[in-house]
Amino acid sequence: MTRTDLAPLEQPTRRRFLQAGAALALSVQLGGLVSKAEAAAPGKFGADSMPGGVVDNPLVFVSIGQDGIVTIVAHRAEMGTGVRTSLPMVVADEMEADWSRVRIVQADANETRYGSQNVDGSRSMRHFMMPMRRVGASARQMLEAAAAAQWSVPVAEVRAQNHEVVHTPTGRKLGYGELAGAAMRQPVPAAEQLRLKQPEAFRYIGKGRIMPTDSRDIAEGKATYGIDVRLPGMVYAVIARPPVFGGKLRRVDSADTLKVPGVLRVVELKGFDGPPLFNPVGGVAVVASNTWAAMQGRAALKLEWDDGANGAYDSATFRTTLETAARRPGTAMRNDGDALGALAAAPAGQKLSAEYYVPHLAHASMETPVATARFVDGKCEIWAPSQAPQGALEAVAKHVGLAPKDVTVHLTLLGGGFGRKSMADFICEAALVSKAIGGTPVKLQWTRDDDIHHDYFHTVSVEHMEAALGAGGKPSAWLHRTAAPTIKSTFAVGAMGQADFEAGMTAINVPFGIPGIRLESADVPAHTRIGWFRSVSNIPHAFAVQSFVAELAHKAGRDPKDYLLELIGPARRIDPTTLSDKWNYTESPDVYPLDTGRMRAVIEEAARRARWGRKLPKGHGLGIAVAYSFVTYVATVVEVAVDAKGQVTIPRVDMAIDCGPQVNPERIRSQVEGGCVMGLSLAMLGEITFQDGRVQQSNFHDFEVLRSHMAPRAIHTWMVGGSFDVPPGGVGEPPVPPVAPALCNAIFAATGKRIRSLPIRDQLAGKAKTV
Incomplete structure (x- = not known):
């Protein structure tokens, strides 16, 4: 079915909110103040008081009609993350609204009115949970004040509860629709007067009881794409x-x-x-x-x-260019201790080097x-x-x-x-x-061929790793050279070398207790459009870093999980700037430090749930990896089975995530599962190649995605933490980066063969010796 009206999604308008049936309308501004829609001053906002410091300008409207229907504007686009449900759900919880009487409308593009509407970077919940809570709390308190005035009782004697305001001593009740007009005339609570709920009082937040708003329409073919x-x-x-x-x-x-x-x-x-x-x-x-x-x-x-x-661009030739660049000294972006000196002094038998390759990747979203x-x-x-x-x-x-x-x-x-x-x-x-x-x-x-041929591709990269092993097999030096066309080339002709934000994705910010750590970036040109991609440079960096850690563990004769934990070291809160990370996913290093305790916890939980160390059948192996991305911690354990012909199947994947407060657990689980499947698809099959400047793939027959028979038999998501004492992290992107290294580490455990070049495809065919 398709829509035939002029506005594919119902649009919020001031007329609709303030006409006879819509008596209360609120918005949230950057200073944490909620003002009546009539009095809003678009474009003039102060510093936000939410955890994380100054963010984009949220301006989100809420209205209550005389019929009691609560209308909440979704100001950010829905692409499967559930944001059109989760953010309104936060408002509804704080204002004690009955979810069955909530309606959601989609905002048009208007950042002056609504604040940032860009849904890149897994920022929706981490930047808007607190502003949305303040909107809901303000609505609740204005409704309570209106009821107290009507009853001529102290406001302390009334409380909002499930779409009504109750006078506690007498049990009298007024519905939200009855109070909407009077509530509009109440003064908006000052920031210091807002009473946010305690987490134990939440009805929707963290409960996983609310299904995505669009689910029924999607299932029935009524949704408008x-x-x-x-x-x-x-x-x-x-x-x-x-x-x-x-x-x-x-x-x-x-x-x-x-x-x-x-x-x-x-x-x-x-x-x-x-x-x-x-x-x-x-x-x-x-x-x-x-x-x-x-x-x-x-x-x-x-x-x-x-x-x-770019008519001569050939990806096979360019791979050699990348390898050559990655083997030469580059621009130092982090230099702790004397990694180069330690590597030069180490005996050959105590050194290890490896290179990891990730090709260009296409987005290939289902809707072109x-x-x-x-x-x-x-x-x-x-x-x-x-x-x-x-x-x-x-x-x-x-x-x-x-x-x-x-x-x-x-x-x-x-x-x-x-x-x-x-x-x-x-x-x-x-x-x-x-x-x-x-x-x-x-x-x-766009057709699918258009989509594949003319994408903004994820960058191609070679990651060159070296380490010197000291006492107990622990590294005394760590060198990481990264060679990849930078996304900066999209914005400036001829731009080369990693941007700070690219280096800040699982490369410069490794929290390892190693005396000498050095990250270098090579200057290589871009010959195609480079664009944002789910988890961005975390994909090649995490693949290299977490694969190399497993290789070091093997050389040291250590268990990979124990070795990884030892490299991370004891629980501590690291200021990312001390690791030369100037970006930290745009967040304050004081509010969002790199917390190795949380990183250790997801590793230990994923390993425990996967029963790490258990005896496995011949040809089976377990691999583990962890990544800190978009201020969230995710660890992955993959179990693989490789048969004598080199065919890989995946009986089970365990993923542990600590994203801080878990606002909508159902959507977190869904995104983790989707990230797992996407990560496996990229690792096993994903590759865009060029000849004579032209993309060689054209559709899903040659840019393959994971089919159901290749998918894991079971994906288990384990949520760690969840305390509202820490600020929220991202969810959409963090599940992807640790998947490929965990998979390849598992393949090594099963076969003894290292996979350093993606995609895996048929690299094991006829070559695997199961162990």
Whole structure:
């Protein structure tokens, strides 16, 4: 089923909130103050008082109608994390709302009103849990004050409870709908007067009782994704883009295309100059009365391209370039002690070196990029599955020559994102095509081939590791050289070398008790678009670091789990800046130190649950790995079974996570399971290769994802910690990084063969000797 109305998701408007049925409307501002919607002063906010310091400007609306229905705005996009449920659930809990009487509406792009709407970086709950709690608490206290005034009793004698306010001495009750108008006239509690619930009083937070808001609509085919948008008079378009990054169109012959039934127009789009940013790459758009006709028309185009500077890009050759760069001294980003001196002085038998390779990866989300655009009265309106709606709004405004106030971006559900849909190139394409044909509504659709060929790819990397072993087999020196095209190249032409945030992902911030630790970054160019990807540089760095730790443990004759714990050392709270980490996932090092006690706890829990050390059948092995990413701690134990032909099956995976407060355990478990499957898919199958500047893969037959028969027979998620005494961490990205090293360490335990190059694919075929 598809929606046929003009607004695919119900949009919150002031009229809707403040019309006769909506009497109370609140918003949260950055200073922790809640103000009436009428009095809000967009764009003027102070420093946030929530744990973690200054964050983006949250401005979230809540309303109560005279019928008692509570309407909560979801200001962040839903792409499977459950954020459209979890954040409103926090508000509802604090305001003592009955969840069955809560309605959720999706905000348009408007960061002036709603604060940051960018859902990259696993930040939704860690940046907005406390502001949302303050919204709910303010609503509750204003309702209580209104009831006390109506009864002429002290406010201390009343309390909100399950959508009603009760006068404790007499048992009198007033419903939220009855009080909404009077509550609106109450003064908003000052920050110091807010009474947040104690965790033991929570009804929804941490209980795992609330299913995702969109579940039923998704199951019944009623949910509106980007592809489901339908507008009156809408036409459809696909684009033939340059096959090589940076290429330009030389010539197009569209005569045969215009003969295809249903084809309406052919439109040339100019490519970008300068850094890629999130710009369209240009090409030729075919506009038709339906998507199939547009695709057939594109196939009939006669095109000649100038491949440009990247026409010779070959990923196999570039791997050699990366290996050469990783073996040479690079730019030092961390240098504790004298790692180079210790390595030079160590006898050959007490040294170990290894290199780890991770190829380019594509996002390959289930819903390919798609956006719908139209122009009415000189203004542009967009419907799109965007992770960064404000960024999309501003990019569209720039490309079509409008002021941002004349662009509206409506958010649909995202059929997967993983970072790809934070890039607005496909949204700008829809707007440009619509403008070119006079403002007619256009749905710009990417095919799967388009998605694979023209992605913002995860970077390719070689990680060179060296260590010298001292007493007891413990390292006295640790050298990590990383060579990878940087995401900085997306924003600046010719940028090379790891950015601080890239180094801060499981490379520079290893908390090991080693006298000499050195991290170096090599300068290597980018020959394709590099973009955000789920867990970003944690993928190659964690693969290298955690695989190398297991190799060191083997050389030292030690149990890998015990050796890892010994390297981490005793429980302590480390200021990340003392490890030369200038980033720490944007968080204050005082509020978010690197806590080795929490890291140890997830390792020990995953190992305990997996029954680490148990006797296994022949050909089975256990592998372990841990990663601190997005201020969350995740440890993974993978059990593998490798048969005589080298076929790998995975009987069980145990994952322990400490993300701080567990607001919605059902969604945490879901994201951990999804991260596990994605991590295994990337490790076993994921690879994008280039020849003559062109991506060699095109669809799921050659860029494979994990099929059900390859998936783990069981994934167990174990939640550690959960105290509200620590600030919240991220959940969407942290499960991915430890999966690949745990898998490869398990393969070594089962077969004695080291996997240092991903994907695994058939590396074990006919070569594995099970142990």
